[in-house]
Amino acid sequence: MAVKQQVEELIYALGHWLPNPRVAQFCGLGEGSSFSGAGLWRVEHGGQVYVLRRWPPAAGKGCHINRITWLQRHLAEAGLPVATPLQLLEDPESLLFSITSKVSGEREISTWTLTSWLPGVADYWTYPRPAKLKAALRTLADIHLAATSFNIADAHGKLRVARSPALSRRADRLATLQAGDLAELKSPVTRAPASLTRELAFHALAHAERALPRLGHESHRWRDEPLPLQWVLRDVWHDHLLFTEDRVTGVLDFGAAAVDSPAGDVARLLGSLVGDDEAAWQLGLDAYASRRQLAPDELAAARFFDASGTLLSAMNWVHWLYRDSTALGPNVDLPAAHRRLERLVARLRSLAPT
Incomplete structure (x- = not known):
């Protein structure tokens, strides 16, 4: 997927949660995330930081992804250090949305979620205590x-x-x-x-x-x-x-x-x-x-x-x-x-x- 097309997809996805998504700044997280068509992106928008996730096509099938996203929100609302999935602007009862497209003639479902950013570093191996x-x-x-x-x-x-x-x-x-x-x-x-x-x-x-x-x-x-x-x-x-x-x-x-x-x-x-x-x-x-x-x-x-x-x-x-x-x-x-x-x-x- 071309870089320009990928950026447009990210902006389109983000617009389901945040107004004026074109002012957002995106940064790929992890190997292969940046412009691979799947992965995680750090998003800066309106002075806040979020994580935008594009789930692999197989994960979007069925309703399991919906259950685990609501589980994540349940834990975050309980005060645990878990990222909060955001509700859609047009549908507060939903935490995710899917895009259906054709890839090589086959129907593919891409499912997206947006969560809050969590602070900290995975550094136990470096500083075990x-x-x-x-x-x-x-x-x-x-x-x-x-x-x-x-x-x-x-x-x-x-x-x-x-x-x-x-x-x-x-x-x-x-x-x-x-x-x-x-x-x-x-x-x-x-x-x-x-x-x-x-x-x-x-x-x-x-x-x-x-x-x-x-x-x-x-x-x-x-x-x-x-x-x-x-x-x-x-x-x-x-x-x-x-x-x-x-x-x-x-x-x-x-x-x-x-x-x-x-x-x-x-x-x-x-x-x-x-x-x-x-x-x-x-x-x-x-x-x-x-x-x-x-x-x-x-x-x-x-x-x-x-x-x-x-x-x-x-x-x-x-x-x-x-x-x-x-x-x-x-x-x-x-x-x-x-x-x-x-x-x-x-x-x-x-x-x-x-």
Whole structure:
């Protein structure tokens, strides 16, 4: 898409929330966002700062995006550090709008939202402190508590005890890897040109092969284990948590939010922030429990969420880098991808028996 055409699309989108959108200033956020036709833009308008988001075409299908946007507004109105989605000027009952267009002869839906800007920096890895870790887990617990009163839900959105959809999917994926997909992943890596990332991929595959039997066996329990389910974030990790000194001032990206076990969020956040540091895990769990108690089964599930998530995330990156790069898009940041895989491989070592 030409730059001029992209700018006109951004102005048209912004005009659904703000008057006189042509005076706005836009700046792309993140690799591939600026003029790629999809992504995030920082918007300055009338002395205020916002984030304009164009959701991927697949995300615009159905009404899930509408539910999670209202969830985000519900949490923001509860006083949590979550960006507030704005209501449309012409329809205050709506937080999003969609444009239908034809791309290569096919109908495509582009869905847009505008939210407030959140202050802070995702700097825990650079400046890790116990106070920041405790603030992160307390904020997560507060989000989970506030989400229980969210009254716009799908057919299964109310609090209940049932099987975790995420753990069921993980059990299936682990079984697929054991049944031969792990061996198939080795072929494209072997054919790829030599590089440091390729060596990392080989290490990931080797560690995964050793860890798979144990995790595959444990998955049989967690596939059918009943756990408390509610709306959760599902993608809460280091880069989605903003700090101002030791305070959490922003929780970003609700695109993966769904009904599942809060234990998955706890595992995702702790595994991302502190890795295998057991003392830090306990500090974080205690901070979370000071707001919301985790039942014994939830605590055990968090450990499996973490271990299985580490292995499957590493295999996803090997798949995206060497077998199918379509999920990464044309503007993938390869050094950042290398760093992500490097962290996962370091954690995989602790899962694989020696």
